[in-house]
Amino acid sequence: MGNSHETRQPQNRRSTRYRQYYPSVVVLLLVLAFWTVAALGGLGLLRSGRAPLETLTWLYAVLALIAVSAVALCLALADIFRRIRRQLRK
Numbered sequence: 001m002g003n004s005h006e007t008r009q010p011q012n013r014r015s016t017r018y019r020q021y022y023p024s025v026v027v028l029l030l031v032l033a034f035w036t037v038a039a040l041g042g043l044g045l046l047r048s049g050r051a052p053l054e055t056l057t058w059l060y061a062v063l064a065l066i067a068v069s070a071v072a073l074c075l076a077l078a079d080i081f082r083r084i085r086r087q088l089r090k
Contacts, residue, residue: 028076028080
């Protein structure tokens with residue numbers, strides 16, 4: 001019985017070691033998805049015949065999303081590098 005517990009513990013330790021990176025990796029994937037959608041046609045609204053105020057509101061909303069995505073990208077990368085550096089020091 002002692003062998004089954006001892007063989008399971010390293011596997012659990014390995015899975016929990018990478019679990020700390022999940023939130024930052026999810027943020028990176030969301031930012032990547034946002035930029036992919038933007039590159040594949042997110043500016044299609046500019047070609048449509050909409051009211052100028054509606055287009056301006058859309059552009060301000062997209063500008064805010066771009067700023068938030070840039071900040072989220074920087075924070076996620078900083079968090080990942082900080083955790084890697086801390087892991088290497090152990």
